[in-house]
Amino acid sequence: MKWNRFTLKTKTEAEDIVICTLAEVGIEGVEIQDKQPLTDEDKAQMFVDIMPEGPADDGIAYLNFYLEEDADTEAILKDVRAALEDLRSFVDIGEATITESQTEDKDWINNWKQYFHQFYVDDILIVPSWEEVKEEDKDKMILHIDPGTAFGTGMHETTQLVIRQLKKFVKPGDELLDVGTGSGILGIVALKLGAGHVVGTDLDPCAVPAVSENKEANDIREESFDMMIGNIIDDKAVQDQVGYEKYDIVTANILADVLVPLTPVIVAQMKKGAYYITSGILDVKEDVVVQAVKDAGLTLVEVTHQGEWVSVTARKD
Numbered sequence: 207m208k209w210n211r212f213t214l215k216t217k218t219e220a221e222d223i224v225i226c227t228l229a230e231v232g233i234e235g236v237e238i239q240d241k242q243p244l245t246d247e248d249k250a251q252m253f254v255d256i257m258p259e260g261p262a263d264d265g266i267a268y269l270n271f272y273l274e275e276d277a278d279t280e281a282i283l284k285d286v287r288a289a290l291e292d293l294r295s296f297v298d299i300g301e302a303t304i305t306e307s308q309t310e311d312k313d314w315i316n317n318w319k320q321y322f323h324q325f326y327v328d329d330i331l332i333v334p335s336w337e338e339v340k341e342e343d344k345d346k347m348i349l350h351i352d353p354g355t356a357f358g359t360g361m362h363e364t365t366q367l368v369i370r371q372l373k374k375f376v377k378p379g380d381e382l383l384d385v386g387t388g389s390g391i392l393g394i395v396a397l398k399l400g401a402g403h404v405v406g407t408d409l410d411p412c413a414v415p416a417v418s419e420n421k422e423a424n425d426i427r428e429e430s431f432d433m434m435i436g437n438i439i440d441d442k443a444v445q446d447q448v449g450y451e452k453y454d455i456v457t458a459n460i461l462a463d464v465l466v467p468l469t470p471v472i473v474a475q476m477k478k479g480a481y482y483i484t485s486g487i488l489d490v491k492e493d494v495v496v497q498a499v500k501d502a503g504l505t506l507v508e509v510t511h512q513g514e515w516v517s518v519t520a521r522k523d
């Protein structure tokens with residue numbers, strides 16, 4: 207199959223919101239080319255700690271996307287341009303020029319699907335949208351998740367560590383806060399395990415369409431999973447919106463360097479007796495997070511390991 211490649215020139219600070227806008231008009235799998243150094247949030251999202259120094263940031267981002275050769279390119283680009291003009295009224299997206307740069311002859315856009323197949327996390331089956339559930343698996347707890355712009359397919363050890371803790375601690379009707387919700391996978395598992403309601407927060411605006419798609423794919427009622435974009439660590443408005451002494455469980459699968467400042471903040475959001483399930487901690491940082499939960503006045507409940515990753519669970523007594 208032939209694909210036409212288009213390159214959209216924008217500003218680095220606008221690239222996330224532009225990618226979300228492209229997703230809203232049906233364009234996914236966008237490649238980013240920029241010279242921006244990774245922020246702590248990027249590192250938290252990508253699970254990398256050290257990156258070599260790159261060239262200086264010039265503020266420009268090139269976003270490459272692909273359309274099938276027989277797609278109605280004119281109509282799609284018209285929708286893209288209209289969506290970008292709407293966006294321009296509240297975000298500086300720079301030139302936002304689109305150029306056709308290349309034709310590729312391979313089905314690369316679908317090629318990666320050969321690397322993502324259904325798999326089990328213990329007794330929970332995670333199935334991408336392009337695969338059928340086998341007859342013998344239909345009685346299992348099934349999660350429909352596709353790899354997308356937000357982190358969280360269930361393949362990563364850190365996600366699996368939290369899923370196992372959710373299976374131990376979720377009670378019917380629980381109110382759950384998921385900090386760094388990404389694809390929403392942890393909230394969706396919690397709801398399937400009987401939780402009553404989930405609030406997800408993330409810094410990444412792409413988490414909003416990702417959670418929305420995954421709710422729909424998993425028949426989650428609209429009102430049972432709310433999303434908020436912002437940084438609960440230092441944004442009082444986000445803390446107020448999330449609410450205080452409200453949650454039976456808080457999950458946070460983020461790097462240790464984010465969990466340390468998050469922990470003292472999150473205690474105020476938890477009910478008495480609530481559980482705090484953290485993950486995303488490299489084994490060398492285990493002691494730092496254990497100390498942070500103790501310093502925040504929480505009681506250490508359990509530390510679990512998978513590969514080089516650690517999950518720390520604590521309770522507010």
Ligand SMILES: C[S@@+](CC[C@H](N)C(=O)[O-])C[C@H]1O[C@@H](n2cnc3c(N)ncnc32)[C@H](O)[C@@H]1O
Pocket residue numbers: 247250251356357358359360362364365368385386387388389390391392407408409410413436437438439459460464486
């Ligand atoms: C490793 S992913 C976890 C995704 C999903 N919850 C899972 O368990 O698979 C970490 C997520 O945390 C988000 N994140 C990083 N720092 C954050 C912060 N201070 N507040 C909210 N989200 C944050 C990232 O954008 C990313 O989506």
